[in-house]
Amino acid sequence: MNEQDKYTAHNGTSHTNTQDTMGTKTSTTYVYDSQLQKKPSELQASYEKELGMHMDLMSVGSGHRSKRSHNSTRTMLASFLIGAMVVGGFAYAADRNNLFSGGSAAAGSGTAQVASGSAQQDAGLTTASLGSDATVAQIYEAASPAVVKIETYTEASRQSTMMDDPLFRQFFGGERGGEQGQEQEEQQPSDQSSGSELTLSGSGTGFFFESDGYILTNEHVVSGAKEVKVTVQGYDEPLTAQVMGSSYELDLAVLKVTSPDGKAFPSLELGNSDETRIGDSVIAIGNPYGFDQTMTMGVLSAKERPITIADDQGEHEYEHLLQTDASINPGNSGGPLLNEEGQVIGINTAVNAEAQGIGFAIPTTTISKVLEQLKTNTL
Incomplete structure (x- = not known):
């Protein structure tokens, strides 16, 4: 090299x-x-x-002009220093006043104000602000009165006692007979005479979709119930609901309650789930594990999800579900999944118990097709 x-x-x-x-x-x-x-x-x-x-x-070439050359050199040096000072001062002023960044204010104590100011908006920038949190609070405040707690009651067999044992009655005179035994049976309450009474068997969530008392929920929330009670905000006692129609295949049910004071119920608007996009913010409201009116927030994780759930009647196939990472727990079933405008885009239905942040909701596109049939029990 x-x-x-x-x-x-x-x-x-x-x-x-x-x-x-x-x-x-x-x-x-x-x-x-x-x-x-x-x-x-x-x-x-x-x-x-x-x-x-x-x-x-x-000096050699100029002879007697060396003094003039020396003065000229000093003048050039002084001019250079003055020019450097002027240029440096201009650069400092430009940096201080932020002249080359489109007129945006310098970062400082007003950072939050700058983030939402007109300078960045004119530049085509969008930033998060405290307004987004206020919007979520407003959505919850407006939607939560329309969300109800649903409790179901079923028959529970009366526990047997020693008095029910024929051998015990034979030896200890417990055998009922004659007019005395008939009189005791007549004095029994009707639910005891049938050998059962109503007990709380489960709870879930629903919401008013019409102000005259129609409630939408999951079929599995009210399945097998002898009586359904609905807790509505603003009422001291639960209201008895009637199951108007249900579909096991779609896991949907419509209930109906009557207002004791004749007032209209608050209701939620059904939106179009087809217009949602993956990544959109969503809000879930429900009663997980008995914690009434719980709000959770997340994003729409996926669409058109098929899943299979095993229940008492076998395997239940779901299609076209919305997937979200908003927390969904037992008790959230039947509750609304809301978009950023406060519209219902789905009904919270299932969750993957072995994972975190994998919940599913029935989309409103499926619900809207059968809603009138559920109301009239013609599905």
């Missing part, structure tokens, strides 16, 4: 034509010749040497 090759990784600029001993041109190599590798003292000495040689040449 010749002497020229070992400079190809340095900084600086120059180029050299290399020739062999015969004078024939072989190649042209562009290299980076670094002046930054010299020490400051060496640079100063080199500069003073060059300046001294230049002054000597001017």
